[in-house]
Amino acid sequence: MTQPVLQVSNVSKAYRQYSSELARVLNWFGLSTKPATETWVLQNVSFEIAAGEAVGIVGQNGAGKSTLLKLITGTQRPTEGTIAVNGRIAAILELGMGFNPEFTGRQNVYHSAGLMGFSKSEIDSVVAEVEDFAEIGDYFDQPVCTYSSGMQMRVAFSVVTAFRPEILIVDEALSVGDAYFQHKSFSKIREFQEKGTTLLIVSHDRGAIQGLCDRAILLNHGTVIRDADPESVIDYYNALIAEKENSKTETRKLESGKIQTISGSGEARVIDTALLNANKEVVEFINVGEIVTLSIKVKAEKYLPKLALGYMIKDHLGQTMYGTNTWHTQQVMHDVECDSIIIYNIKFLANLGPGTYSVSTALVSSDTHLVDNYEWRDLACVFSVTNVDKIHFSGSSWLQPNIEIETHLQTV
Amino acid sequence: MQSLVLSTWRYRYFILSSIKVEFRGRFIRSRLGGLWIVIHPLVQAAIFALILGQLLSGRLPDMADNRLAYPIYLLAGTLGWSLFSEIISRCLTVFIDNANLLKKLVFPRTCLPLIVSGSALVNNTLLFAAIVLIFLLLGFVPGVHLVWIPVLTLINLGLSLGLGLILGTLNVFMRDIGQVVPIVLQLGFWFTPIVYSPNILPEQIARLLQLNPMYWIIQGYQNAILYNQPPSWTALGVISAIAIVLLVLSLVIFRRANSEIVDVL
Structure with missing residues (x-):
């Protein structure tokens, strides 16, 4: 049994509001002042994810998906419960964070990889790869403010995926960029998955969830209401959003x-x-x-x-x-x-x-x-x-071919 | 605590690169670039020298016949005060300014005050170099007690960082602090003997001013640069202790507030 890379146990998150900010400060020092209002956005969320699994997180707006991701990445802390992460997390939802428009793509690559905690020598060893993957040519050494948003996205994606993380969080943001780069980034993600990276995918897109994930978790009003194979979870989710009074x-x-x-x-x-x-x-x-x-x-x-x-x-x-x-x-x-x-x-x-x-x-x-x-x-x-009487073929549609072959002898 | 130090150490490249980025950023699209860092405090000192020079230059103890004494006195005070006020005002908004990074990325939060300190130290070193250059041009050669400047800088840094971080953390929750502190800093400038000498004040008021830790730090700068004397160690010992207490307190407050900072940003 492999150890889970991510273990979320009984996690709850409340946003607290105090009658005055002074009460909040007193609360840090153990003087018990009750928060005026507590909004619980997540309640008792528990699940485990093993290495190499691809898990989709679905739910309506406000179901707590983003909060859950913030807790997993660690930018926010759970109010109750624990999250144990075994390895490095990279997230493709923060693309282009910390880019300085006045600096060149290359300088920004160094800066943002540094922000991910890598040293100069580690970054030196991948910067050529990042440049190749982004495919933006000479722009790589031009200030980022001259980039189109798609080019900025390319560089940002290339930096985030320059080092293979143990857990990769993919947001809907992935749908930015042109079709060519989208395909390229998807194959990069799959490549990571094959090497053992765990994927956490947040999307409303049925295709993306079912195409990439082998498990899905449905969040509703801050609790996990389904954790099963993507097909049945998404069917349930569709039913849920259609659910109305008397239904x-x-x-x-x-x-x-x-x-x-x-x-x-x-x-x-x-x-x-x-x-x-x-x-x-x-x-x-x-x-x-x-x-x-x-x-x-x-x-x-x-x-x-x-x-x-x-x-x-x-x-x-x-x-x-x-x-x-x-x-x-x-x-x-x-x-x-x-x-x-x-x-x-x-x-x-x-x-x-x-x-x-x-x-x-x-x-x-x-x-x-x-x-x-x-x-x-x-x-x-x-x-x-x-397939009873057709030629052998693979794929899910039958596109009857008519193959013509021409042969010419090359005359030099 | 140990993990805090370790994780910060792992981010050393990021801290250095951020300081570099901030410094290099000044040179982009600005002809004088880094010079502006020193031009501002120097012009301020020059204004005081011009306006108050006649009035105050004869009042410095034992320096009645030195024409340059007052400008040098001013520059010494400016050097110390500019570090203090820069760190306080940057720390005050460090979490708010970096809200986007804090909300989206995970990195040791201790990096931010370290970047602020590093970049303020770079600026202060430049200012120090400019001041020494001006002295040499004016024909004034500072004495051996100039070596105390790094020690004074360190104490100054500790005091301002401790105070700045406490204010900066609270400012996330109570934004009024961000408005009040610049006013208090402005007052602080006049309640510290920078443009005047404490001996022109009535005794009672002078004694009151001695409660201000910056009084002693700035006096240390003036002693080291103008009077060629060592700083008063008893006072600086007490201030170092205050600085350490403030730093520890700021760490404690920050740790308590840490989980809620991102929630409210």
């Missing part, structure tokens, strides 16, 4: 061991979901590129002024392969009577790669499940795709 969130364990989340007001319900082949037979296994029909049976439990059905096909990692809804296809139903049954037959070519896929459904009144969420149902139906 409830229910999870249940399916026979496959997966956790299904159903949420919404229940004014309309999906009562059956099935995948049919060309002969209208219910199937679980289909061929790559086969014509199939997704048949979804919906029952209105109440009179509904508007009803739209959305669906998403997701792979085993929870990444969306395809999703749309009848609002986008301009097939919103109006004035749906109570107790009416509606059957949606969605015919499509299953141009998917081999693997297992799941279908999520959403019954809503417009294009998003955030207003009038009648029902959101994950894992409404599961099916597998196998």
Whole structure:
């Protein structure tokens, strides 16, 4: 059993306000003065992270994500509980902190790496690497005030990742910079992960969490309410943000061991979901590129002024392969009577790669499940795709190729 | 305590580089660069020499016939006071000025006062060099007791750092302190014999002024530079003790406040 690199035990954080600042000062010297107000932003948060794990932290604004990160990095102290860190932490949320615009990129690299606690000789040994990674050419020796914000970001990212930390905290800030550098920085992060760096990723982006993490922690009102695989945590999180008055969130364990989340007001319900082949037979296994029909049976439990059905096909990692809804296809139903049954037959070519896929459904009144969420149902139906008659290929989509090869003899 | 020293030692490169950065920063886009560090106090001393010279130059003890005595007296006092006031005013806002760094990055907080002290010492050394240069140009050669200046600088540094850090920590929570201290410093300048000699004061008031630790420190500077005498060691011993108590107290207060400083910044 490897020792955890990060151990958060029963951590709580309160921001205290005193009736006067004098009372606060007296409090430091043990003269007990009660704070006038205490705002608890984190309560009894506990988790352990092992080396090399990649953990996503999700939660709504104000759930306590930033505070938790500040406590982990150590800029703030927990009011109660302890945080044990085994190794160095670097955070990509403080990019460009401490850059002096009057100095050159190179001088700033020395200065900020010094701020991270490295010595001159240690910095000397990586400065060429930083320069290469940033790829900003001659600008590296120009004052930072002449940089574009993207260039500044490049240098900042390169410094933070110049030394491999034991724990790397990645914030949404990573989405800055151009596509090329984003890819480059993501592969750097993955490279660190392979070498054993633990990742802590904060994002609202489902793709980033599911693509990078093997575990996710959901924070809500300062407490951990879910700590499990990213797919089920994010499903639960989506349900949570859709949760409104009169709506409830229910999870249940399916026979496959997966956790299904159903949420919404229940004014309309999906009562059956099935995948049919060309002969209208219910199937679980289909061929790559086969014509199939997704048949979804919906029952209105109440009179509904508007009803739209959305669906998403997701792979085993929870990444969306395809999703749309009848609002986008301009097939919103109006004035749906109570107790009416509606059957949606969605015919499509299953141009998917081999693997297992799941279908999520959403019954809503417009294009998003955030207003009038009648029902959101994950894992409404599961099916597998196998490659029966196509050429061998990898990946999650079937893009039928037609490869032409030309050969020429080079004449010198 | 030991870990505090160790972690600060690990950041020695950052501390030195910050002092360098601050110093180099003055030369960017400014032709005279570092000269401004010494021009300000020198001009101030020159103004006092011009305005009060006639009035006070004859009043310095045993120096009635020395035309240069008053300017030298002024420069000696300015050297000591500028270090004291620079460190106090920088420490006062050191946490507020670096709020962004403190909120986002983890590094030993002790680095900040060390950077302030280091950079103030560099400035003070430059001023000292400029003053000695002026003396030589005027044809005044300081005596051997000039060697006490580093000792006086150290005591001065300890006193101002201790006081400055206590005020700086409290200033994070009570911003009024940041407004009051510059006024008190201004008063302090006049309640310390820098532009005048204490022997022109009525005895009672002179005795009252002796309660001001800066009275003794500045007198030490004046003795070492102008009168070529050693400082009064009994008074300086007491002041060193006060400085140590203040430094320890500032550390204690800072440690208690540390966890809350970032919360309110």
